[in-house]
Amino acid sequence: MTIGLLVVAWPARDLQLALPDNGSAAKGTTQRETYDTVTEEFGPGLNGPLLILMNTGDAKASSAAQLTAELNSVRKELAATKGVALTSSAQQLDSEYALLTVVPTTGSGDEATSDLVKALRDKESSIRSRTGISLQVTGQTAVNVDVSQKLSDSLLTFAIVVVGLCLLILLIVFRSLVVPIKATVGFLLSVAASFGAVVAVFQWGWVADLIGVARTGPVVSFLPIILMAVLFGLAMDYEVFVVSSIHEEYAHGGDARRAVLKGSPLAFRVVTAAALIMVAVFAGFVTMQDAIVKPIAFALAFGVLVDAFLIRMTFVPAVLMWVGQAGWWLPRGLQKILPNVDIEGRDLPRPTAQASEAYAAAPQRD
Structure with missing residues (x-):
């Protein structure tokens, strides 16, 4: 029996954890049809793009044109990362922040997407030291990856x-x-x-x-x-x-x-x-x-x-x-x-045969 249970447990070595997306919805539902259509036409990564929030407050660029060039350089570096299908142009939100969208080549629940999130975050220190621009990888897909990793840890x-x-x-x-x-x-x-x-x-x-x-x-x-x-x-x-x-x-x-x-x-x-x-x-x-x-x-x-x-x-x-x-x-x-917890009443004496007979013979009240 033990050997049989160990055989059943053997596949557990490949256990992969993630939060479900619309691709896990039942076939025939609008969520699943939309997910499948986007995957077929544009690739699975578009169902779960990553957002790169760039803080330009400490950028080393001395002018707006130079800052734009630095942002474009960062975009090209991120686009060259393994697992990236395409990236958008950096959109300046205000004087300190810009937003960049990265589309993975894999779906949001794939292990390769988790590896991509880690790879993009690993580039942050080198980009910040070179340009002064700090990065934060976010978006629903990145949040799901973080939650799954936290639960696994x-x-x-x-x-x-x-x-x-x-x-x-x-x-x-x-x-x-x-x-x-x-x-x-x-x-x-x-x-x-x-x-x-x-x-x-x-x-x-x-x-x-x-x-x-x-x-x-x-x-x-x-x-x-x-x-x-x-x-x-x-x-x-x-x-x-x-x-x-x-x-x-x-x-x-x-x-x-x-x-x-x-x-x-x-x-x-x-x-x-x-x-x-x-x-x-x-x-x-x-x-x-x-x-x-x-x-x-x-x-x-x-x-x-x-x-x-x-x-x-x-x-x-x-x-x-x-x-x-x-x-x-x-x-x-x-x-x-250890405290002595007597849950079965083992310390209580069992009734003797004479006591049982006396109890049975005693008159009982209605």
Whole structure:
């Protein structure tokens, strides 16, 4: 099973993030027809041009004619950058600012366009030192690139926080090293498999027609954060359902493997029902033609399906059965530091047979 999930997760290496444009709209809509017409007649870059705001307040030019020549020189330098289809003439907005339009050779969501934005910004220091003119690359396409990059850069930090919370909470609740580690590994497998499925469908085009994907390409930038946040909450719910049932049996019986066999089936019905409800809800949104909603809904539906049935109801009991008594071991130093949270009532004595018989024989009030 683990090998199978790793195979499904393999395409995640090619995950590309971007904000959707009109090219991701459903076929037949006015937005999509306009986008396709502009692309066919003038090239994809015209759907997402870049704006270059030039500050001429500190320009070294001593006259208006010389400033015009400097602006034209800057335009030619930018036009020679790899990935630029054409540029407009610099338009003087006022005494300090001029505006230049740069049309890329690629669409706004392409990785080459992101590289072009970076290349244009890298030229700013050399142009400013030579002419005194400073540049700012902006426009909707550049903003989308910046937002996508910011979200990508924060993904690792977010993942560390989520994984850290997973380890800490389960460590406190179950007072075990194996339980939080295997829960975290299972969560990461679910997330990676979801990313791999998204890449295979929405970037590579596998079964894309089956679920109505309008156009393959980069997926929406904030999908990874939404997927990890939502799937973390659901995965930890399922984890607590399953492991608490096993732990309760272990706390009152002491046989680790017997506790897995007796306790895990008690939670399977609850987890199955909860998971099927969430999968049905998310799958319902996959039918929408929205380029933002569809990949997020698909990722969540697939992630919940994998996490509930393959991780929590298969991987988790298998690991606890394999490690046996070691599954509930905690170093003595951590035992003293961590608070003792008794969520299953393991410290409460079970009623004896005599007490149960006495309770049954006692008269009951109406």
